Amino acid sequence: MPETSDDESTSSEMMKCVSCKEEYDAEDAGTCRECYEEASETEEELKREIEELKSKVNFLRFWPPIDSRPHRSTSPCFTDVLLVAVDVDSGHPLANSAPVPANKAVLASRSPVFRAMLETEMEESLSGTIKLSDVSYDALRAFVNYLYTAEACLDDDMACNLIILADKYEVKHLKTYCEKFLISKLVLESSLISYLFAHQHNANNLLDAALSLILDNMDKISKREEYIELVDKDPRLVVEIYEAYLSKQVNTAVSSSHDDKVFLD
Incomplete structure (x- = not known):
């Protein structure tokens, strides 16, 4: 041979x-192997984009007619409505602002809170005007625009304002959208403030991301001025952070001990 x-x-x-x-x-x-791994990453990215698009389509889809649902015999007439940004104390419209027109069907299909207002004989349904307090005119316009388009031009302040509105009116899609933006901008210096904000407005994705960053840098965070102030203002949150930190330390120690045992065996 x-x-x-x-x-x-x-x-x-x-x-x-x-x-x-x-x-x-x-x-x-x-x-x-390199091309295979790159293709796998691309596939995962495309899957995420498809899921986001499906979520957006579901969000933008109108609710089915009310009279087609069980136990409903009649359907309210969803006509036009005006949303007005008002002063939280006086209840008067904000200066240099104008009513933002919208369609009741859109509001009702995007928010269960708006839907409850418009399906019943509440003041908002009878008057055709919905007053929103503690919101800027620009934020209100951006909010209504998102309800129609599922898009928003964001900066840090606008994302926070929209999360507040999304939490109040239960627009989950908008909250997730703004949380993703704020998470992408999250840095150590703002992590504690972001954690407090997320805690106040039930922004769980942002809460988890901020807490993770805090726990990874606990030695630095505990020396910052805002942390020291928080000890006096809201010690309950400080306890929550420390409990999470201690839990992480225990889990790390247990994992390390297990790895050492496997290595010795």
Whole structure:
């Protein structure tokens, strides 16, 4: 039998990747490991985008006619309505603001709170005007625009304002949208403030992200001025943070002990 040279043996064990055309180990199939991993990451990213688009489509879809649901015999007439930003103390419209027109059907399909207002003989339904207090005119316009388009032009302040509205009127899609933006901007210096804000407005995704950053930098956070102030203002939250920190320390110690045992075994 003829002997196989080292070059021939090496060549027979190598294949060309169908993606990048580079040679790779024949133990892999079709593509090299780098291209395979890159394709897997791309696939996961596309899956996430598809899920986000499905979520947006579901959010923008109108509710079915009320009279088609069980135990409903009549359907209120969803006509036009005006949303007005008013002063929290006086109840008067804010200066330099105007009513923001909207459609009752859109409001009712996006928010269960608006739906409750408009399905019953509440003042908002009878007058055709919904007053929103403690909100700026710009935030109100952005809020209504999101209810129609599922899009918003955000900065930190606007994202916070919209989370407040989304929490109050139970617009979960908007809250998630703004939380993702704030999480992408989250830094150590703002982590404690973000945690407090998320705690106040039930923004659980932001809460978890901020807490994780706090726990990873507890030695630095505990020396910051806002943390020291929090000890006096809201010690309950400080206790919650420390409980989470201690729990993480215990879990880390248990995991480390388990790894050491496996290594020794």
